[in-house]
Amino acid sequence: MNYDKEFDASGLACPLPIVKTKKSLADMASGQVLRVIATDPGSVCDMQAFADATGNTLLESGTENNKFVFFVKKA
């Protein structure tokens, strides 16, 4: 999937993947897509909750090279 920016949260524990995803989205334009990579297993549920709460869209959630990968479209 195409994306406009990437944020690598590998090695970071809760709540940093979510808090820093929010920060990464801050300078992006509406409709742009952020790719987030994480190793925290809790981030799978948390990213969905983040999307639901903020109105940003979680386009895709999966795994790649034993890491979690998310595509978040900014609202």
Next chain:
Amino acid sequence: MATKKMAIIATKGALDMAYPPLILASTAAALGWEVQIFFTFYGLQLLRKDLSGIAISPIGNPAMPMPVPMPVIVSMLPGMEAMATSMMKAKMKKKGVASLEELRALCQEAEVKFIACQMTVDLFEFEKSDFIDGIEYGGAATFMKFAGETDVCLFI
């Protein structure tokens, strides 16, 4: 959708109890919530410029995981608290857990409002210069005004 609000009363100053208010506040702020933390009694320690004195003790803490089982009398020996604290901090760093300083800065950046309880500031004879910038001072009524409008209110 109206902005959700959360109020937290932070009353503890030990390393383990310092985390929950800052984790929940930074997360709620990331979700777009308006958040205030009211720091009172030992919770005031979390507002000090220098957080290096924040420690964890194995004494009176039977649930703390230890590398080897340790009799209570041993955990009372001088230096045990410092050792437990440095071991816990090292483990947190290894596991990618943010430092208290980083979480606190993330909260402030996300406009979480920090309120120091004026009564306990005076009680413990803290100076304003002991604390970080950008905090407010108030009493219980200040807190209740906001707490009464919140969706989530926690005492930690």
